[in-house]
Amino acid sequence: MVHAMTNETDPELQPTHEETTEPNTEPAEDFGALLKEFERGHTHKPAGGSKQLEGTVVSLSAEQVFLDIGYKTEGVLPRAAFENNAEGVKAGDAVLVSVKGRNEEGYYELTRHKVAQPRDWSALEAAFAEKTAVVGTVTGVVKGGVTVDVGVRAFMPASRSGTRDAAELEKLVGTEITCRITKLDVTDEDVVVDRRVVLEEQARGLQEGRRAAMKEGDTLTGTVRSLMSYGAFVDLGGVDGLLHVSDMAWGRVNKPEDVLSAGQEIRVRILKIDPATKKISLGLKQLQPEPWEAAAHTYQPGQRVKGTVTRLMDFGAFVELEPGVEGLIHISEMAWGKKVRHPGDLLKQGDAVDAVILSIMPEERRISLGLKQTLADPWLEVSQKFPIGAQITGPVTKLMAFGAFVQLAEGVEGLVHISEITADRRLHHPSDALRVGEVVKAQVLAIDMEKRQIKLSMKQLIPTSIDEYIAEHKVGDVVSGRVVEVSAGRVTVELGEGIRATCRALAEPAAAESGSRDQADLSSLTSMLAARWKGKGAAAAAPAPMGAGQIRSFKVLRLDADARLVEVEPV
Numbered sequence: 001m002v003h004a005m006t007n008e009t010d011p012e013l014q015p016t017h018e019e020t021t022e023p024n025t026e027p028a029e030d031f032g033a034l035l036k037e038f039e040r041g042h043t044h045k046p047a048g049g050s051k052q053l054e055g056t057v058v059s060l061s062a063e064q065v066f067l068d069i070g071y072k073t074e075g076v077l078p079r080a081a082f083e084n085n086a087e088g089v090k091a092g093d094a095v096l097v098s099v100k101g102r103n104e105e106g107y108y109e110l111t112r113h114k115v116a117q118p119r120d121w122s123a124l125e126a127a128f129a130e131k132t133a134v135v136g137t138v139t140g141v142v143k144g145g146v147t148v149d150v151g152v153r154a155f156m157p158a159s160r161s162g163t164r165d166a167a168e169l170e171k172l173v174g175t176e177i178t179c180r181i182t183k184l185d186v187t188d189e190d191v192v193v194d195r196r197v198v199l200e201e202q203a204r205g206l207q208e209g210r211r212a213a214m215k216e217g218d219t220l221t222g223t224v225r226s227l228m229s230y231g232a233f234v235d236l237g238g239v240d241g242l243l244h245v246s247d248m249a250w251g252r253v254n255k256p257e258d259v260l261s262a263g264q265e266i267r268v269r270i271l272k273i274d275p276a277t278k279k280i281s282l283g284l285k286q287l288q289p290e291p292w293e294a295a296a297h298t299y300q301p302g303q304r305v306k307g308t309v310t311r312l313m314d315f316g317a318f319v320e321l322e323p324g325v326e327g328l329i330h331i332s333e334m335a336w337g338k339k340v341r342h343p344g345d346l347l348k349q350g351d352a353v354d355a356v357i358l359s360i361m362p363e364e365r366r367i368s369l370g371l372k373q374t375l376a377d378p379w380l381e382v383s384q385k386f387p388i389g390a391q392i393t394g395p396v397t398k399l400m401a402f403g404a405f406v407q408l409a410e411g412v413e414g415l416v417h418i419s420e421i422t423a424d425r426r427l428h429h430p431s432d433a434l435r436v437g438e439v440v441k442a443q444v445l446a447i448d449m450e451k452r453q454i455k456l457s458m459k460q461l462i463p464t465s466i467d468e469y470i471a472e473h474k475v476g477d478v479v480s481g482r483v484v485e486v487s488a489g490r491v492t493v494e495l496g497e498g499i500r501a502t503c504r505a506l507a508e509p510a511a512a513e514s515g516s517r518d519q520a521d522l523s524s525l526t527s528m529l530a531a532r533w534k535g536k537g538a539a540a541a542a543p544a545p546m547g548a549g550q551i552r553s554f555k556v557l558r559l560d561a562d563a564r565l566v567e568v569e570p571v
Contacts, residue, residue, distance in 0.1 A: 057093040075108035083213040101176035102133050118151040121186055128181040133198050136179055138172040154191035155500035162196040182538045210239045216270050224264045227256045234282055241326035250285050250324025251366035252310055282314045291324035296362040310349040317343040325368035334371045336378055378411040379452055390444045397435050404430045406442060416442055423459040468561045476570060491546055501566035
């Protein structure tokens with residue numbers, strides 16, 4: 001019990017068996033007084049053992065720091081107890097420490113936390129009141145925890161031992177631990193201690209020390225502790241940092257498992273430390289060269305490149321040219337003539353494609369790519385393949401309210417306006433006469449190379465009565481017709497139903513103001529013609545003047561099937 005340990009002193013300071021049995025050759029000397037004087041001069045142990053000692057760094061090893069604490073034997077601290085693993089610690093530095101006990105090599109085990117070594121109930125009460133950590137020895141395992149000798153017999157619940165299972169709890173027996181008194185009843189001699197709270201405080205202290213030593217831009221070595229969908233948590237020696245998936249590589253990373261694995265040791269850079277939340281953001285790709293820095297020299301407009309489709313959007317497809325460098329193929333640059341509704345109609349994620357660089361803006365990290373530019377432009381030969389007047393055959397690709405689109409060749413379409421579909425009836429919509437996929441014949445009416453438009457007509461190829469008339473007659477034929485219109489400089493003759501011709505001979509217009517005026521004009525015209533005939537002697541009589549409604553004979557002068565034109569003259 002505690003009373004038996006009250007007068008306990010350091011074993012190194014007690015006399016040996018031989019010293020106690022030797023005759024006292026110097027009776028004037030008081031050994032007890034000498035011992036007290038030695039303790040005052042070398043141990044600097046304060047009453048109660050609750051104050052820290054000031055140690056002086058003597059040397060450092062790969063794992064420990066050795067300190068002179070005023071005892072005959074040096075004390076040791078693990079390097080991990082210092083910031084940056086004691087990188088900046090040197091001989092002569094002063095460090096406040098407390099003695100926990102001795103290790104197997106005989107050195108004093110030290111801690112930078114304030115620790116007491118109580119020897120009586122008053123010391124225990126002081127430690128309890130001040131919430132000072134105390135050193136104790138685990139003596140055995142009991143139901144629900146272990147017993148600990150802290151100068152008196154104390155109980156420590158298993159849940160507060162800092163161990164994970166019963167096997168680890170067994171290993172504590174016989175070891176010295178640092179704990180805190182959480183319950184003290186002197187009357188009933190009931191003491192409960194907690195080791196876990198001390199371990200947590202020590203971990204927090206170490207963590208705060210490490211975090212305080214870190215700054216943005218530092219490059220550290222850490223261990224991947226866990227992987228999440230959004231990134232990886234990296235242990236930086238007691239302090240966790242988050243490596244976001246976007247900062248793992250310059251190229252696109254779909255999931256952290258593609259780049260890292262739990263337990264992997266990596267070098268990372270501190271990108272940001274949030275002073276409010278103390279969260280640390282890390283970067284892995286920042287330790288590699290930025291690929292866009294060389295992009296302006298690597299890629300040039302007009303250059304043909306290869307890449308992999310990484311993602312599809314409504315407006316286009318992103319293509320990775322190299323890790324960290326992506327270009328965009330806009331939907332308008334995917335095909336020459338065919339209108340692409342969605343990039344997925346032509347491409348899918350993971351496709352390897354050839355493309356041409358249309359423009360590059362390294363400062364904005366943008367490259368515009370063209371897919372159709374890798375193929376021959378079918379419009380370059382449109383004028384030669386489909387001249388105006390040519391007949392084409394192709395399928396209807398699309399019906400719109402204003403007309404139907406017909407494919408002439410791969411990448412080349414023409415428009416048949418609704419008014420050019422048929423001549424025999426008026427259509428409300430092209431679907432009244434056509435359907436998508438139907439193969440039709442049409443004639444090229446016009447070509448606009450700049451706008452890439454071709455106007456077509458279907459009704460021009462439908463035979464009409466004038467086509468048949470032209471096919472059945474030849475120049476020089478004498479035919480009958482009725483004058484339907486006489487105007488200044490123009491006479492129109494109807495040769496049949498729906499067949500009209502232009503007459504070259506001009507007739508004098510007949511006035512129709514009044515019956516007397518008509519008679520006078522006709523008499524004047526007759527006199528003029530008679531005088532002209534008399535002057536010609538035996539010349540043939542000239543044709544009578546033409547008027548609307550006359551039926552007479554005409555001679556065919558011209559037949560133009562393409563223009564559907566007939567010209568005649570009176571005979």
